[in-house]
Amino acid sequence: MAYRPPAMSPSAPTFKLAIVGRPNVGKSTLFNRLVGKRLALVDDQPGVTRDLREGEGKLADLRFIVVDTAGLEDVDDDSLQARMRRLTDRAVAEADVVLFVIDARAGVTPLDQTFADILRRRGGRILLGANKAEGRAGLSGAMEAYSLGLGEPIPFSAEHGEGMEALYAALQPIADTFADEAALITAQAPETNVALPEVLGEEDESDGVADPSRPIQIAVVGRPNAGKSTLVNAILGEERLLTGPEAGITRDAIGLEIDWGGRPFRVFDTAGMRKKARVQEKLEKLSVGDGLRAVRYAEVVVVLLDVASSFEQQDLRIADLAEREGRAVVIAVNKWDLEKDKSARLRELREAFDRLLPQLKGAPLVTVSAIEGRGLDRLREAVLKVHATWNRRIATAKLNRWLGDRVAEHAPPAPSGRRIRLRYMTQVKSRPPSFLAFCNKPEDLPESYTRFLVNGLRRDFGLDGVPIRFSYRKTENPYDRK
Template sequence: MSFTLAIVGRPNVGKSTLFNRLVGKKLALVDNQPGVTRDLREGAGRLGDLRFIVVDSAGLEMVDDDSLQGRMRRLTERAVDEADVCLFVIDARTGVTAADEYFAEILRRRARHVIVAANKAEGKAGEAGALEAYALGLGEPLRISAEHGEGMDDLYRALVPLADRFAADNVLQEPETDVDLPEGGDFDDEDDSEAWRPTADRPLQLAVIGRPNAGKSTLINKIIGEDRLLTGPEAGITRDAISVTTDFMGTPMRIFDTAGMRKKARVVDKVEKLSVADGLRAVRFAEVVVVLLDVEVPFEQQDLRIADFAETEGRAVVVAANKWDLEEDKPQKLNELREAFERLLPQLRGAPLVTVSARTGKGLDRLHSAILKAYEVWNRRISTAKLNRWLEAMTEAHPPPAPGGRRIRLRYMTQVKTRPPAFVVMSTHVDKLPESYERYLINGLRADFDMPGTPIRLHFRDQGTKNPYKAKANKISQSGALSKHKDRQKPKGSG
């Protein structure tokens, strides 16, 4: 990707719609009410043969204080400072406002390159507003419609010369990366046992979820070492599921910050419903999910539902208790947390439970270790030979029941997939096998193969009571009978 394009402008001028158009996906939340976007969202932009990073920003407000709008504005100004090109979007139907003129002056001072786009310019309704944009003094405005895709060819022509210039600069600044290959022309292959480890090309996908005001954005800011996400005392600041790519203590990760999830009955606002749905979608794309609790009120009903949802989706789960720096009697509180965790979330028995402070950064090393451990277990594969020796020992120690006098026989077991680990057991009378015996086997897998906390899928397939060797025996007997018949058919004295 050759450059970074930041989309800026007043609230409700169509920035998020244009962002979705450029990335080719509906990533950013879009609604008619102003101020939906609050954080900076990055995506892989694509326009013709151009590839670039596109940044969706919050609507610029004429506020300088420490209010939510003021913090949003400072975050957008930071995007302006870091971007190679700023796409300044105005509403062609409304025309140029005093706020547009004010922000045009800011962009003139701070931005490297500015392109003005008069959005919603389809038809005659936007002609006057597009002409007014000349008065901003930022060059010829582009008439576009983010909703209908009009004007994208004009935007492409405006970006091409800038992209060529950035590409030339990147070649001049490119460091030496040539490496001499060893004799034979290639490097040795790595051990397959380490294949699960995240790399820069395949970073670990991590989602942080929890109730509103649990400290999710603050925690991610501390991990990446900068105030990248909007934070504050107000509950429900985060709306979009924002992803940030970083290197967390040497491990490449893509971290999703999600909106706080309240009880469904309390969610009445349309934007909040969209935010929660976006967060749930982030969980489905994640590999490891950190369920963040507020240590002052841990394991409320909504926390349990959130953790259960992550387990149901088959994701590796780490439970983190935040605001640990505010706790006075730490040993007593830790015992209470562990007891409540074992009692209220038996389906996640053995999952890592760590204490952190998003404000001070304490406990991040424990969180990193827990995430890697959960991810390694989530990717674990067990050989079929080991599984069947284990299955034989488990059935000898605790045989399956014999409903109606018919013994249930577990004949064979194999692992069919990882992420999460899934196993198939060939058995007789599958419909008669009680759930308690399934739990017995799952708990045994966790304990004997060191797979604490990760979701385990165990499927039983009915092999029936047929003898698998019966067909082979019949074939042999039929072959022998046919041979005897042929011998009887031979004329005497032949041979």
């Protein structure tokens, strides 16, 4: 069957826009304005943004990829600021358009002049934006921006949404140029024969099967300095996220779409989570809150531990949080390259896992070395396994045969001499697997009997490593036609 790539739709992103500038000029506020969501953390103090964050920008009928970058610093050593600067330089090199933003209320600073000179020598499509241009002081600073030699400044206020029509007017001809180029490439593309996917066999309609074309959402969480960003970089195969020996480098929960072994994933790198009592600063509270949201929207949570200090109290809290949120969990122990007696240490880790996290019984425990890129294949297999289990559905007929066997094996108690009767059960949803049993006196069933049933479901249906939700409903026997 002949296949011709479809023409790019008007709503598809047509170019990539990088927002750059010195710290605290409002880049993240503008980023949030363009993507229409509060994706990037915003605070009054400078230097909040450290990693690159991408989103789909929308301005009237224009669609584009917008990149939020760290504040530009005039450093070239191996400090944290210098590593942030190199990430921003990379974003500039990969962008189709660079929007250089200054603070109109502060006017043109020496640092603005330095980076304007760098951008001017680099060439390419460069726009000059004067943010915080509301009011008389802002307009004065916007006029001063002419001195940077980057063309006519675009005055706007990202916080109040003023001046967006001027930014639209500057971006529209650029978008038209890229749309014309894309249309030309599409028209000249040769026809390609594409084989239809091979049918591997019929699936049992009772089993939940995740769509393989939809990215699996993963959140990598853990204490500060466990190596979360290093692990995500290792999975990506490139230095996409800021890393270093300093604890607490990551602040935003950065989501990255990748192809990992032929399967699409969306991986969220999150800020390190310390004990709540130690989190005092507003910015760290925002970062932790961002990470908690990533856990709630994830499908699989990778809890990353440091091999030198595994299963500390905070690790247990983080893993328990993921379980309570109903996420599938994988425990990954990082910095495995530093461990001398690996076999003995692995036995210790498995014993501690079984003892300290019984609610995650059967969840995979994988050892990795993010800095050396080892163990990533095992990690991917573990993620795919628990994700498939998390999506599993079991036919009602199978469940009721199973329930009959379990009740015959261990009958419910009979408080006050009246037997509790479990009528039937069904799976009401997956993600995580959730079951509902109907009985005549659910309020009298002890918690120990629910644990008996949940443990049996794990054992008999292979539901290891995922949370199981089990509830009851009081009802009469529906088959009793009196």
